[in-house]
Amino acid sequence: MPDTNLSKTTKDDLMIVLGDAGVNYYENERDALLKEDLEVWPITFFFVRGNHERDPANISTYVEQPFNEGKVLIEPDYPSLLFAKDGAV
Template identity: 55%
Template sequence: MLCAISDIHGHIHALEEALENVSLSGDNRLVLLGDYTDYGPRSGEVLRSIYGLQQRQGPEKEDVLIILGDAGVNYYLTRSDYDLKQELNDLPITLFLIQGNHEERPEEIDTYEERPWRGGVVYAEPEFPSLLFAKDGEIYDLDVGLYDEEETTV
């Protein structure tokens, strides 16, 4: 079974309710399509919950969790964004963020730098090296586990 969830927008109870109906065993797969956070009241809890799903597999910093849509990381450009980035950067995994429509773009924020990553270029802040933002138009080589031992370009 394939289950797709999207548009949680920081509402942790909506995510919890959706996950109650999903069994993540056997051949079942969960695909999170985006817009997990942003203007909702509990965006940090939503991201922690999503990370908790990954944590069951024993992730490492080399592992990548792809976040599609608004992640709430550069939403307000205030201390709350900074605190969220600090919390997310401390997770033992790399977050690859693909921007939505409601956040400030990293290329417009002077603390971000371009750096090479997996065959493409990403934006990252030196203070938060585990939070990588996709650069529009780039192609990245990601091993997504679709084929045995093969590298897949996404």
């Protein structure tokens, strides 16, 4: 892992990423490689999907999970990568 300020974070910390992070963009193994790289960081990512990413609701590997009185979409292989549901509050 690169030496950054993230070295003091844990999976209990949340980084909000507002659109076009490139996750679910290529729809091939490149997406899996990015997700694997992100999963090892000691932080949980909360993505608000941008217009250059495929909607996780339309990807069969994603499941809905409760989160903070709402729901998010996750892939069980990458439990630290949370996606906001489009239109959810």
